[in-house]
Amino acid sequence: MNLRAAVVVLVATGLSLGLPPEAARAQESPRIPCAAGDKPCLLKLLASHPARKAGFWNPVLARPVAQRMGPAPRELVEYLHIDNFANGFSEKPRASALKDDFVADVRGAIADMPPAVRRVFGDTFAGVWFVDELGGTGYTDMFRDGDGNQVGGFVVLDAAVLNRFTANAWATWKENTPFKPAGGWALEARIEDAAQDDRRGAIRYILLHELGHVLSINRGIHPRWDMAPGDVSASARFPFFELSWTIDRKESRYASTFDRDFPMRRSIVYYLGAKLAASDMTGAYASLGRTNFPTLYAATSPGDDFAESFVSYVHTVLMKRPWEITVRKDGKAVKTYRTCWEEPRCAAKRRILEDLLR
Ligand SMILES: [Zn+2]
Structure with a gap:
């Protein structure tokens, strides 16, 4: 696994x-x-x-x-x-x-x-x-x-x-994968300024995400990824996980504490076949802004919540790099989304990351 x-x-x-x-x-x-x-x-x-x-x-x-x-x-x-x-x-x-x-x-x-x-x-x-x-x-x-x-x-x-991606091209490709393409709609991700938009930046960002997974091993951040949700001990504590997730033991799956107000969350699928319409782009990012997930990918699972939080925090707060999603309709920007580390909604997650990197 x-x-x-x-x-x-x-x-x-x-x-x-x-x-x-x-x-x-x-x-x-x-x-x-x-x-x-x-x-x-x-x-x-x-x-x-x-x-x-x-x-x-x-x-x-x-x-x-x-x-x-x-x-x-x-x-x-x-x-x-x-x-x-x-x-x-x-x-x-x-x-x-x-x-x-x-x-x-x-x-x-x-x-x-x-x-x-x-x-x-x-x-x-x-x-x-x-x-x-x-x-x-x-x-x-x-x-x-x-x-x-x-x-x-x-x-x-x-x-x-x-080999074939610069940082912004890779991020834009990735962040489009949950949405079915449709005429008039475009989503652009910017994670580097033009002068630093290179392959090294893409490698660093991708590697930091994977390092987030390595960091989670054995630290009680979230349940192990090789365990079915229904098998996770009811008495085990996972401080980071508990800020956003609960376990549906009957269905043996993770649910987020935001699911009632963000029903679209369950349809966010990266890479493997989009489930959301392009016209959902603005709604998805508006809902995301009312959660404590820093990115849309973070909302897909507890493991990727932590890996995305880690890369997002290191990249934007510690390394002071840009990170911005822009949704356009017929060329006009209709939604801009930025990370949450300066906002109250992500303060508890930020404290855990600060402690880990102290
Ligand atoms: Zn991951």
Whole structure:
């Protein structure tokens, strides 16, 4: 079980992934000793895989944070194959052949992060690894120590996808995915000023979101993402989660405390097929402004609430970068939405983030 963003859609939205470099094409597919559809066999294989063990990642954890990156190691590629196979994704990831300028952008993206951010990941972040044909742009999973405790996480990004985006182009693409396109309507996301609207900025923003997932591991922020909502202990406390979410135990699903006034929330689906009409853009953002979710994606699940809150807070408050959504109808701006960190609605979440990054 893992968190995966931006699946399959790349084809649907007209982005071609391009041909893999020769070095990557030469890699062999690992043999998987389970039949297709034999979920118990595949899940067991995943749970016992080296990529899920602290022993495998300890040498990486010994490196400085900015050096925990590179083409995905062989074991991780194998793990991703099994995971895609188990989830019915046809993509067969390959370790990326990284160009020097891309590596420089990733190192730069990590170096740009405030010291408090790099510090908080020292013991738990097992690196960012690049593949082509991930079946998504980003992926985070946990690993365990010898006693079976979840102790940290690793991040996988699709280098071929990242290669083609600047920060604002990526953010605009992503923020449009919940809405069905319709003539006259446009939604624009601006997360960098024109002079800094580059690939490094896109990588930094995407990585900060995934780091938010890594940060949530083992800190009682929200229930574990590999657990069904109905199985979460009734006595467990999750201070961040409880500011926005409740558990519908009968249906085994999460509900937000804003659902009565924001019924559209349940129809917010990123990446995998829009459910909302383009004409819902203004209403969705008006409703969002009456919640404590910093972004629309944050309203989709407890895990992404925290990951989005983390990147939004670090990006806009600590790094003082822009973040703005503009909805236009026939070229005229009809709705502008900005993050909430200076507003009372997000004050309690901000205090938790400040404590984590102290
Ligand atoms: Zn996420």
